[in-house]
Amino acid sequence: MTFIMSIMLPFIIILFLLLLVLGVVSYTHLENVFGIFIPYLALAIFLMGFLYRILSWAKSPVPFRITTVCGQEKSLDWIKANRLESPFTTLDVIKRLALEVLLFRSLFRNTNTELNEGPKLIHWSAKWLWLAGLTFHWSFFIILTRHLRFFTEPVPFAIQFIDKLDNLFEIGVPALYLTDALIVAAITHLFLRRVLVPKIRYVSLPADYFPLFLLFCIIGSGMFMRHIYKVDLIKVKELALSLISFRPALPEGIGVLFYVHLFFVCLLIAYFPFSKLMHLGGVFLSPTRNLANNNRSKRHINPWNYPVKVHTYEEYEDEFREKMKAAEIPVDKE
Numbered sequence: 193m194t195f196i197m198s199i200m201l202p203f204i205i206i207l208f209l210l211l212l213v214l215g216v217v218s219y220t221h222l223e224n225v226f227g228i229f230i231p232y233l234a235l236a237i238f239l240m241g242f243l244y245r246i247l248s249w250a251k252s253p254v255p256f257r258i259t260t261v262c263g264q265e266k267s268l269d270w271i272k273a274n275r276l277e278s279p280f281t282t283l284d285v286i287k288r289l290a291l292e293v294l295l296f297r298s299l300f301r302n303t304n305t306e307l308n309e310g311p312k313l314i315h316w317s318a319k320w321l322w323l324a325g326l327t328f329h330w331s332f333f334i335i336l337t338r339h340l341r342f343f344t345e346p347v348p349f350a351i352q353f354i355d356k357l358d359n360l361f362e363i364g365v366p367a368l369y370l371t372d373a374l375i376v377a378a379i380t381h382l383f384l385r386r387v388l389v390p391k392i393r394y395v396s397l398p399a400d401y402f403p404l405f406l407l408f409c410i411i412g413s414g415m416f417m418r419h420i421y422k423v424d425l426i427k428v429k430e431l432a433l434s435l436i437s438f439r440p441a442l443p444e445g446i447g448v449l450f451y452v453h454l455f456f457v458c459l460l461i462a463y464f465p466f467s468k469l470m471h472l473g474g475v476f477l478s479p480t481r482n483l484a485n486n487n488r489s490k491r492h493i494n495p496w497n498y499p500v501k502v503h504t505y506e507e508y509e510d511e512f513r514e515k516m517k518a519a520e521i522p523v524d525k526e
């Protein structure tokens with residue numbers, strides 16, 4: 193697929209969906225569909241899809257330990273082991289996985305390679321992807337946590353505190369959240385690197401651009417609602433509380449932009465299990481990361497090995513002893 197197609201196809205789909213929601217909500221009275229039916233449907237698809245993917249991974253046989261390591265394995269007492277790079281116990285695995293999930297440790301070691309004149313192959317450390325990835329994921333997580341203020345009454349102290357902290361600099365009215373600015377910067381970096389770096393552009397598919405455009409729409413509509421085209425937040429909260437208590441009731445006049453925001457959130461949720469975004473669940477089920485590297489100290493037997501009939505050397509010698517002696521081949525037993 194050409195670059196133009198890879199980027200235009202998801203762009204056109206998103207643009208079409210944006211116009212569709214705007215048109216339908218503005219000119220018909222189908223708010224119920226966008227405010228109640230689609231959110232429940234998206235959640236059901238997400239839960240079933242997520243469960244299906246996790247179960248199918250969990251069922252895949254992993255007879256041997258294929259841990260990715262880059263440090264000395266634990267062996268003899270006088271050889272210094274690196275328990276983080278080559279985890280030996282489940283606790284070591286948890287420590288390494290936690291650093292991976294919370295800090296993207298392996299991405300921190302990202303390197304770039306280039307063939308220069310000479311010819312000379314050079315490698316150098318490349319941290320921008322790590323920084324943008326980490327900033328995006330943490331900002332996203334904090335934004336979601338802050339959104340819990342719509343789903344809780346009274347709003348727990350921890351959520352109020354995160355909200356305050358995110359608003360620390362109080363820039364503008366209403367104040368610009370720090371995570372909003374950071375997520376926009378990070379996602380712009382992730383998008384531009386796909387478009388501007390030829391090697392990454394070459395391997396980028398519609399499935400890489402689609403989630404980026406979707407996130408742009410969600411974050412864009414959210415920020416637009418907060419700073420420019422205000423919606424009725426009391427009514428949003430009423431709807432959110434009614435949805436989670438499974439007594440859905442749609443207040444009138446929330447504002448069309450809210451339905452755009454919610455629709456794209458639903459799309460993201462429903463698309464999640466069938467996309468590369470499933471790395472959220474996959475990272476925990478990856479056998480290269482979730483197994484201790486104890487192959488030398490513990491024998492792992494392939495569970496579906498069937499009993500193999502073997503012919504031992506002793507049996508072989510018993511069978512051919514006379515012939516071996518005649519050919520002057522040494523034998524164990526006379």
Ligand code: HEM
Pocket residue numbers: 332335336338339342369372410411413414415417418419423425428432450453454457460
């Ligand atoms: C993937 C999930 C979601 C993401 C990434 C997201 C993202 C955002 C962002 C970046 C903003 C800008 C202001 C801020 O950071 O708070 C925002 C605002 C907003 N979002 Fe979301 N959102 C999500 C889900 C939802 C849901 C489920 C609701 C429905 C209750 C919702 C309702 C709102 C409202 C009402 C605002 C305006 C807030 C204000 O004026 O302060 N969002 N959203």
